[in-house]
Amino acid sequence: MKDFNMVIAGFGGQGVLFLGKVIAYAGLMDGKEVSWLPSYGPEMRGGTANCSVCISDEPIGSPLVVTPNVLVAMNKPSLDKFINSVAPGGIVLLDSTLINDKVCRDDVKVFYLPATATAEENNMKGLSNIILLGKLFEQTNFCSKESLEKGIAKSVPAKKQHLVATNLKAVEIGASL
Amino acid sequence: MAVVFDRPKALLDVPTHYCPGCTHGIIHRLVAEVMDELGIEDRTVGVVPVGCSVLAYNYFGCDVIEAPHGRAPAIATGAKRALPDNVVFTYQGDGDLIAIGTAETVHAATRGENITIIFVNNAIYGMTGGQMAPTSLPNQVTQTTPYGRDVNYSGHPIRVCEMLSTLDGVALAQRVTVDTIPHIREAKKAIKKAFQNQIDKKGFSIVEVLSTCPTNWGLTPTEALKWLNDNMIPHYPLGVYKDVNTREEAK
Amino acid sequence: MGERVLMKGNEALAEAAILAGCKHFFGYPITPQTEVAAYMAKRLPKIGGTYLQAESEVAAINMVQGAAACGIRAMTSSSSPGISLKTEGISYMAGADVPAVIINVQRGGPGLGGIQPSQADYWQATKAMGHGDFHVLVFAPSTVQEMVDLVNLAFEKADEYRMPAVILSDGMLGQMMEPVEIKAAEPKTFDKPWATCGHGGKRAHNIVNSLYLQANELERLVKERFERYEKIKATEQRAEEYMMDDADIAIVAYGATSRVVKAAVKEARAMGIKVGCIRPITLWPFPTEAIEKAAKSVNQFLVCEMSMGQMVDDVKLAVNGAVPVEFYGRTGGMIPEPAEILAQIVELNKKGGAK
Known part of the structure; x- marks a missing residue:
């Protein structure tokens, strides 16, 4: 894949927007053009959140991703909402701890990853998003390893920099799933 | 020969447009005298309303902003926040202050905005020709209450000082009038206190001045003063409704 | 070149406004522009400025007018329904030749409309930002970087021509993050001998006013303003x-x-x-x-x-x-x-x- 058009979706509080920011920052560290666009408004308060992330060599046209080639789905409503919009040949990563369904499409590559369970097993509660990121990175190499690490460091708030190492560990665990 | 009476420096030497017998002239003079006595004209920004005193920017010697109808407290808030060391006052009528500008008035008060408000209450819309004001009295005949203000139909008049005195941000809420020499003296003292409070950073101060409108009340100037005395003062009692200074003294 | 960082359009715009010398912000919450206010609330009190949440959009624009009349750079931001409320103040500012910057992060209308990105306020911004014969400067960014660059330009041109300037953005540009470089440069400032900041005993009193009861006087002033507009049309077009x-x-x-x-x-x-x-x-x-x-x-x-x-x-x-x-x-x-x-x-x- 040359251009990445991603949709990352889940419950509010799962770190959906944060994951999108890490990906966008990693792309930026690689010298690419990037954009990040969140859903916003009252439905956010109701629990579902999603964001569009684009990484490209060219300036980003619309930052709203309508036909993603990568979908990260962290709960069932998100999978249901976006699965049919994924471009043929696209990649879908889903958290199989929270989603029991199997994807019916055979023109996309699906990874069923027990991200939430894995996070809990490794005492990394709240990092299921980064575990999924690890697998996404391992599968697509959407950026260099170095840029991924920088992207995490840039996205973690200054006061929480001590969590960067744990995040990097979560990436490793995710990649190995 | 000794000069015993002169025009205050902060009141420019231009004829005003006010009707004969209107008390705006007295109140302008009191504000100007206070500016002179406190020596603040050169750093004062006045904010004038829409209503009879819209042209007050031509009369006061300080810098003046003419505000949209009812927005003087918001304009004053912006000016005071931008220039905290300057003195900022508004001069507003009843329609401006407590009809179209109610939100601006109440919120400037509750923020304790460190400004001074001179509120001229004459119970009628003067500039537009005598319509009902938010402070028109029950049964008062105006152009838009031709059979008298029926409170069951048009609502009740608002007692501004009483209402604002419930707000924590208010430093001074006092009602005065200018119908007699003693009342004028009292009014000046209140206005001076309202400016001094601002200089001392005590917060929001409002002086409500009961005023006449002979033209739209359909009375002669002296009849108007009597009407004010007989009708307005009973409904709007004079006095101090809140004063942080006396509370401090009491402690 | 400085470092490119990822920032939301609304936040980048707010930071750029501060760098342009705007230390006074008056606003009211509305989606999708609220990040501008939140950013200002965090930053301005720390640098001796004012962030004030007004009681209404109407009050907010008049607070802007009050500060701007005193010669201080001030700003407000809102989204479509809130901008409609601000048009009263904008008309007064145009009539009194008071410069300020107004941000419209547009959403769908009419009425309460929606909260998703829209460009349905073009007519309002360019032709009828309130009652009366007047124009405001209108800048339309298309990237987060341009949100930054045009805010600075808007403050400069508003001061230069003594008129309100509008940044016509939308929910997409406001909410999205993109790489942006924010350069701290000394903002270009202008003398404001007309400002109501206290005459200091050194000049006649200044009056900031839009009322002219003599029709010929009002016509003369409006015509003068339109001569200024002609000059702006000749020199400030950008595409x-x-x-x-x-x-x-x-x-x-x-x-x-x-x-x-x-x-x-x-x-x-x-x-x-x-x-x-x-x-x-x-x-x-x-x-x-x-x-x-x-x-x-x-x-x-x-x-x-x-x-x-x-x-x-x-x-x-x-x-x-x-x-x-x-x-x-x-x-x-x-x-x-x-x-x-x-x-x-x-x-x-x-x-x-x-x-």
């Missing part, structure tokens, strides 16, 4: 031309829509269609010169907006019947996809030009 050199079809689009249009233009070029994009950066003054120039060489125009067609009026006036002007728009918060625009281009290309 970007994208792949226009050999274009047969010109697409005119601003803001968020222009991003989608450019993506479609690129795809159409790959198909061999000679199409380009003219992107107005100033909406008032409208870049008529760029449109007039293109009208001499292209066969047709297509105007794309996130509205039912508002800017298309100004394009038609500039083209003045020389070639056909078509319109394509989405509204209510719908963002067009490049494929939709591409389909329009392909269709126009089939029709060919009348020239």
Whole structure:
């Protein structure tokens, strides 16, 4: 894949927007053009959140991703909402701890990853998003390893920099799933 | 020969447009005298309303902003926040202050905005020709209450000082009038206190001045003063409704 | 070049305003612009400025007017329904020649409308930002970087011409993050001898006022203001031309829509269609010169907006019947996809030009 058009979706509080920011920052560290666009408004308060992330060599046209080639789905409503919009040949990563369904499409590559369970097993509660990121990175190499690490460091708030190492560990665990 | 009476420096030497017998002239003079006595004209920004005193920017010697109808407290808030060391006052009528500008008035008060408000209450819309004001009295005949203000139909008049005195941000809420020499003296003292409070950073101060409108009340100037005395003062009692200074003294 | 960081459009804009010397912000919460206020609330008190949450949009714009009348750079931001409330104050500021910057992060309308990105306030911004005979400067960013750059320019031009300036953004540009470089440069400032900041005993009193009871006096002042507008029209038009050199079809689009249009233009070029994009950066003054120039060489125009067609009026006036002007728009918060625009281009290309 040359251009990445991603949709990352889940419950509010799962770190959906944060994951999108890490990906966008990693792309930026690689010298690419990037954009990040969140859903916003009252439905956010109701629990579902999603964001569009684009990484490209060219300036980003619309930052709203309508036909993603990568979908990260962290709960069932998100999978249901976006699965049919994924471009043929696209990649879908889903958290199989929270989603029991199997994807019916055979023109996309699906990874069923027990991200939430894995996070809990490794005492990394709240990092299921980064575990999924690890697998996404391992599968697509959407950026260099170095840029991924920088992207995490840039996205973690200054006061929480001590969590960067744990995040990097979560990436490793995710990649190995 | 000794000069015993002169025009205050902060009141420019231009004829005003006010009707004969209107008390705006007295109140302008009191504000100007206070500016002179406190020596603040050169750093004062006045904010004038829409209503009879819209042209007050031509009369006061300080810098003046003419505000949209009812927005003087918001304009004053912006000016005071931008220039905290300057003195900022508004001069507003009843329609401006407590009809179209109610939100601006109440919120400037509750923020304790460190400004001074001179509120001229004459119970009628003067500039537009005598319509009902938010402070028109029950049964008062105006152009838009031709059979008298029926409170069951048009609502009740608002007692501004009483209402604002419930707000924590208010430093001074006092009602005065200018119908007699003693009342004028009292009014000046209140206005001076309202400016001094601002200089001392005590917060929001409002002086409500009961005023006449002979033209739209359909009375002669002296009849108007009597009407004010007989009708307005009973409904709007004079006095101090809140004063942080006396509370401090009491402690 | 400084470091490029990822920032939300709304936040980048707020930081740029602070760097432009705006230390006083008055606002009221509304989606999708609230990040501007939140950012200002965090930053301004720490640098000796004012962030004040007003009781209403009406109060907020008048607080801006109060601060700006005193010669201080001040700003407010809102989204479409809130801007309607601010138009009273904007008219007064125009009538009193008070400069300030107003941000409109547009959402769908009319009424409460929606909260998704829209460009349906073009008419309001460029033609009727309140009652009376007047204009405001209107800048239309299309990237987060441009949100930053145009805010600084808006403050500068507002002061230079003593008039309100509007940044016409939208929910997409406000909410999205993009790489941005924010340079701290000394803002260009202007003397304001007209400001009501206390005469200090050194001059006659200043009056900031929009009331003129003598009709001939008011006419004279309005005419003077319109002479200033003519000068602005002659010198301040800004537009970007994208792949226009050999274009047969010109697409005119601003803001968020222009991003989608450019993506479609690129795809159409790959198909061999000679199409380009003219992107107005100033909406008032409208870049008529760029449109007039293109009208001499292209066969047709297509105007794309996130509205039912508002800017298309100004394009038609500039083209003045020389070639056909078509319109394509989405509204209510719908963002067009490049494929939709591409389909329009392909269709126009089939029709060919009348020239």
